Amino acid sequence: MVYHTFAKVTRLNxxxxxxxxxxxxxxxxxxx
Incomplete structure (x- = not known):
């Protein structure tokens, strides 16, 4: 869950x- 959120934020950045x-x-x- 945390990793998924991190991946989403990284993609947005x-x-x-x-x-x-x-x-x-x-x-x-x-x-x-």
Missing amino acids: LIMSMVIICDVNKLKMDGL
């Missing part, structure tokens, strides 16, 4: 990180 990276890359493209 991973998705958030990818979204943030995509946003940063978009800002860099707009800046250039």
Whole structure:
């Protein structure tokens, strides 16, 4: 149960990180 919750949180963090990276890359493209 605890492991399942941890896995879900980790996946959520991973998705958030990818979204943030995509946003940063978009800002860099707009800046250039």
